[in-house]
Amino acid sequence: MSERDVRKDVSRAYADALRRSKAGTGGGCCGGSGCCGSAGSFGTLAVAAGYGEEREAYRDAAASSFGCGNPLAFSGVQPGQTVLDLGSGAGFDLLVASDKVGPHGKVIGIDMTDDMLATARENAKRAGKANIDLRKGYIEALPVESGTVDWVISNCVINLSPDKPAVFREIARVLKPGGRFSISDIVAQDLPEWLRESARAYAACVAGAISEQKYLRGLGAAGLSGVEVAERLVYSAEQMRALVGDGLSDLILPAGAAISFEELEGKIWSAKFIGGKT
Numbered sequence: 001m002s003e004r005d006v007r008k009d010v011s012r013a014y015a016d017a018l019r020r021s022k023a024g025t026g027g028g029c030c031g032g033s034g035c036c037g038s039a040g041s042f043g044t045l046a047v048a049a050g051y052g053e054e055r056e057a058y059r060d061a062a063a064s065s066f067g068c069g070n071p072l073a074f075s076g077v078q079p080g081q082t083v084l085d086l087g088s089g090a091g092f093d094l095l096v097a098s099d100k101v102g103p104h105g106k107v108i109g110i111d112m113t114d115d116m117l118a119t120a121r122e123n124a125k126r127a128g129k130a131n132i133d134l135r136k137g138y139i140e141a142l143p144v145e146s147g148t149v150d151w152v153i154s155n156c157v158i159n160l161s162p163d164k165p166a167v168f169r170e171i172a173r174v175l176k177p178g179g180r181f182s183i184s185d186i187v188a189q190d191l192p193e194w195l196r197e198s199a200r201a202y203a204a205c206v207a208g209a210i211s212e213q214k215y216l217r218g219l220g221a222a223g224l225s226g227v228e229v230a231e232r233l234v235y236s237a238e239q240m241r242a243l244v245g246d247g248l249s250d251l252i253l254p255a256g257a258a259i260s261f262e263e264l265e266g267k268i269w270s271a272k273f274i275g276g277k278t
Contacts, residue, residue: 068155068156068184068185068186068233068270069155069156069184069185069231069233069270069272070096070155070184071093071153071154071155071182071183071184071272072093072096072097072100072153072182075100075151075153075180075182075274076180077097077100077101077150077151078100078101078150079100079101079102079104079105080101080102080104080105081101081105081106081150081151082101082105082106082107082108082148082149082150082151083097083100083101083105083106083107083108083149083150083151083152083153084107084108084109084110084142084144084149084151084152084153084174085097085107085108085109085110085153085154085155086110086139086142086152086153086154086157086158086167086171086183087110087111087112087139087154087155087156087157087158087160088109088110088111088116088120088134089111089116089120089155089157090116090119090120090123091109091119091120091121091123091124091132091134092123093153093155094107094109094120094123094124094129094132094134095123095124095127095129095132097151097153098124098127098129098131098132101131102131103130103131105131106131106133107129107131107132107133108132108133108134108135108144108149109132109133109134109135110135110136110137110138110139110142110143110144111134111136111137112136112137112138112139114136117134117136120132120134121134139154139157139158139161139167139170140161140162140163140166140167140170141166141170142170142173142174144174145174146173146174147173147174147175147176147177148174148176149174149175149176149179150175150176150179150180151179151180151181151182152171152174152175152179152180152181152182152183153181153182153183154183154184154185155183155184155185156184156185156186156270157185158183158185159185159186159187159208159209159210160208161208162208164210164215164218165218165221165222168218168219168221168222168224169222169223171219171222171224172222172223172224172277175224175276175277176277177277177278178276178277178278179276179277180274180275180276180277181224181273181274181275181276182230182272182273182274183272183273183274184270184271184272185209185215185270185271185273186209186268186269186270187209187210187211187212187215187268187269187270187271188209188210188211188267188268188269189211189212189267190267191264191267191268209268212229212269212271215271215273216228216229216273219273219275223277224275224276224277225275225276225277225278226274226275226276227273227274227275228273228274228275229271229272229273229274230272230273230274231271231272232269232270232271232272233269233270233271234266234268234269235264235265235268235269235270236265237261237262237264237265238261240261240264240265240268
């Protein structure tokens with residue numbers, strides 16, 4: 001798929017998932033029926049990922065959140081700092097970050113989907129958060145000045161990018177010297193090639209996911225330092241069902257191919273990547 005096709009498919013999937021979550025019909029994001037923490041399964045996955053009081057404080061935003069982890073858990077964000085969220089969606093992590101940086105700090109959210117940006121603005125206004133700045137753009141070419149950000153966060157978004165090295169370079173560019181990043185994302189290894197080539201599986205946060213080792217190398221190659229994996233959650237077959245929902249259930253398989261959540265067990269997981277810029 002071309003970069004344009006990937007972005008178009010992902011943006012459409014996000015918008016559709018948002019409408020379903022608002023309508024209360026379930027379904028998640030990044031796929032036809034669910035992925036990256038579907039709205040219906042987010043409660044269970046959010047607790048496992050480290051969300052607790054935040055989810056209760058911002059229930060409307062949490063209901064339309066499709067993340068795979070909590071990039072802000074134990075991140076060390078301080079009052080007065082600037083936090084940038086890549087692929088900010090409906091704004092749940094923006095609200096959490098806003099609490100951490102306080103009224104003298106700033107939170108910037110970048111998303112390419114108009115519906116998500118509109119919902120995030122509504123959620124920020126409802127919560128009385130004047131320090132949240134929503135901007136439309138691609139995470140491969142951030143509309144953010146170089147060297148102006150203390151923290152970059154992202155939650156189950158970079159795996160969807162068609163040009164991950166560009167995203168890693170942009171993280172390094174916008175961070176201040178001494179700035180940090182905390183990224184929760186989906187990684188995968190040893191997936192069959194036909195699954196990698198499936199557009200539906202790509203939108204389901206699976207086909208576009210790279211290995212943990214490649215992710216670490218990519219961050220390091222961009223000039224970021226101290227890169228490591230702070231947490232892992234390797235998905236069981238049951239957790240895969242909760243995370244992906246029906247996103248893989250009706251793939252058209254090539255002759256002789258078969259797939260099940262049990263066969264994917266141990267091959268797909270959520271990882272929290274941390275590091276910084278010297």
